[in-house]
Structures are given as C-alpha cells and as structure tokens.
Amino acid sequence: MSEFDAESLSALLDNEADDLSLPRILESYEENSNLVEKWRRYNLVQAAIHNEVVQVSPNLRKDIYESIKGKNDLNGFEIFGSRGQLLKIAIAASVATIFVLSGRFILEDAGSASQIADQRLISTDNLEAIPPFSNGEEYSEAELKAQELLKEYISRIHIDEEAPPVIEHLHNSPLYRLVNQIESRNN
Amino acid sequence: MPADTDQQLVEKALGGNRNAFDMLVLRHQNRVAAIVARIIRDPKETEDVCQEAFIKAYGALRLFRGESKFYTWLYRIAINTAKNHIVSRGRRPPARDIEINELENAEHTIFLGDIETPENTLNTEKLKRAIEDAIEALPSDLRTAFTLREFSGLSYEDITEIMDCPVGTVRSRIFRAREAIDNSIKELL
Numbered sequence: 001m002s003e004f005d006a007e008s009l010s011a012l013l014d015n016e017a018d019d020l021s022l023p024r025i026l027e028s029y030e031e032n033s034n035l036v037e038k039w040r041r042y043n044l045v046q047a048a049i050h051n052e053v054v055q056v057s058p059n060l061r062k063d064i065y066e067s068i069k070g071k072n073d074l075n076g077f078e079i080f081g082s083r084g085q086l087l088k089i090a091i092a093a094s095v096a097t098i099f100v101l102s103g104r105f106i107l108e109d110a111g112s113a114s115q116i117a118d119q120r121l122i123s124t125d126n127l128e129a130i131p132p133f134s135n136g137e138e139y140s141e142a143e144l145k146a147q148e149l150l151k152e153y154i155s156r157i158h159i160d161e162e163a164p165p166v167i168e169h170l171h172n173s174p175l176y177r178l179v180n181q182i183e184s185r186n187n
Numbered sequence: 188m189p190a191d192t193d194q195q196l197v198e199k200a201l202g203g204n205r206n207a208f209d210m211l212v213l214r215h216q217n218r219v220a221a222i223v224a225r226i227i228r229d230p231k232e233t234e235d236v237c238q239e240a241f242i243k244a245y246g247a248l249r250l251f252r253g254e255s256k257f258y259t260w261l262y263r264i265a266i267n268t269a270k271n272h273i274v275s276r277g278r279r280p281p282a283r284d285i286e287i288n289e290l291e292n293a294e295h296t297i298f299l300g301d302i303e304t305p306e307n308t309l310n311t312e313k314l315k316r317a318i319e320d321a322i323e324a325l326p327s328d329l330r331t332a333f334t335l336r337e338f339s340g341l342s343y344e345d346i347t348e349i350m351d352c353p354v355g356t357v358r359s360r361i362f363r364a365r366e367a368i369d370n371s372i373k374e375l376l
Contacts, residue, residue: 010361011358014361022192029206029210040213041372041376045365045372047217049315049338054220054311055311056237060220061209071245071246
C-alpha cells in the first residue's frame, strides 16, 4: 500500500477526504489486505481514544461479508421494492377498472346513464343536453335528485390520461352512492 | 468540500459495492460491539448480535435516507437487535430504554478480557495505555494537530487556522501521527 493511500485512509477516517479518494481506495481494497488491516486499526484506535471500544474477532467482519454475499445484491431489494409498488398500482388499477365496468353495467341496466358518461367523454360543455333516464319508468324525487347529483359529479370529473387512476375519493362520491342504491334496489 | 465518509460508503454500497459495506463494518464494529455489550451483558452473544445488526442494516440500507447520521441509524438498529435478542432468550430487557445520546456520552469501555477472542490477547486498558504512550512520544507539531483533531474534534480547516499552516500540512501531520500510533500498537494486536 502506498503512503498516498494510507494518508487517504486517515483523511477518510476524519471525513476530510476528497471525492476521488474513496473510489481509488475501493478499487484496490480486495487485493490489498494491508489497507484493510490499517483501516481496521485506525478505527480501533479512534474508538479506543473515545472509550467506545469492544474489540471483536476478525471473523465478525468475514462472517458479515459472507452473509451479505449470500444475499442478492442491494438491487434485489430495490427490485423487490419496485415490484411491491407495481403490485400496488396493478391492484389499484384492477379495482378501478372493475369498479368502472360494473358501474357502467349497472347503469345500463338502470337506463341510459352510460350514454351520459360517454357524452361526458365527448363534451363537457353540453351537460344540460344530457337526457334523463328514459325507460318509461316514473322516478321518485330522490332518484331525480340522484340524477342531478350524478350530472353534477360528471361535470366535475377530470380525466388525466397521463396520471394513474385515483379511486379512493370515489367512495364518497354521489355516483358511488347512487350505484350502490340502484344495486341494492335491484337485489 | 470534503464529503462525509459514511455517506459516501453508503452510496457505494447501494451501488452494489460490498467492499464499501465492509469498510462501514470495520469503521463501526467496535462501537457497535460496545453498545451491544452494554445491553446483552453476555460477551459470548455480543458478536452474534453485532453480526445480526450489521446484516439487518445491510438489508435496510436503501431505507437510510441520510436525514440522520449513519452511525445513529446503525446504533439504533444495534440497540433494537440486542433488545429483541434478550426478549427472544426469555430474559428481561434493560429496565429502562438505552438511548443513543446516552451511549454516545457514556463511558462504556468493556475490557477485552470480557470478550473472549483467541486472536486478541491485549485488553482494552493496555491498548489505551499504548495509544497514550504513543501520543506522548509524538513530535510536538504532530501531537498538536492530532490532538486538535481527535480530542477537540476540529476540522482540518479549523486546525489550519490555529496552526497557521496549509491544509495539506495538517492532513499530513495527522496522518503521520496516526502512523506512529499504528506502528506502536500493531505488534500488540
């Protein structure tokens, strides 16, 4: 080990090394047992000076090294983390899709409400032209109110094709409540 | 501007460099062992718990956000691992929580004789005495630079001002002081 490397170790110990020191040290770390030993002793002395020392067996470090070598590298943890995120997004997307499709199906049963949604996708400027449910049935005051709420809700929907669907707020929406009401009535 | 060594090592380890994590182990193993030994109080189990703590830290390294110092994060893992170890053995954990600050400020030297390792025959008191003797024997300029750094915790830049010399000289003096101490203890370990 060169004196230059040893001096770099000393600076690293003090958090005073430049950015190039560590990559250079790490490059020769594996082949240079003197460097590893010096790093160990420097740290031991520093810990002893500050009364923070229990000397440990050299096997401790080797056992730890072997254990982490046995594991996948840390990218494995990252991949696992990303998979977890992907899984969450996939579940959220599936729930949203099922919710939208089932909602549409139920609304089709109830009348031509799906047309309303389709019209919303085409134009948001023509809400007054949305026809009322027209299967010839009489509607109660509550149902008419629900239709109003539905129109109002649809008018507030903003679809951002770039963003993933967010569905949590739907549970509090008039549309969600309306679909549930219709569904429970049909059952 | 010098970079924090722990932070640099963590970044390298996260990039897949296991040697960087090995350097972190060597940097902190004695302090972690001292903390664990205070909680476990069974020297034979101390190293196993230290090992477990470091492996846990490696697995969770990506969760370290750098908002606190790395050693604080690591010591907390070590404390929790030690406490869990005690509970898993059906023993009672410490009567009150041991806090990081308390450990940092306390004198918690454990004699090497308490930790039986065949490789180590020198106890900590002897090691400390050897270090003190080596520091005493240093030339004045090296001793001053080393003492300001190690005991007063000053940065190289601060020492530069105090000693009125370039930062490269400060760096070199501290290094030469360390080399002298290292040479005096190397044979004892």
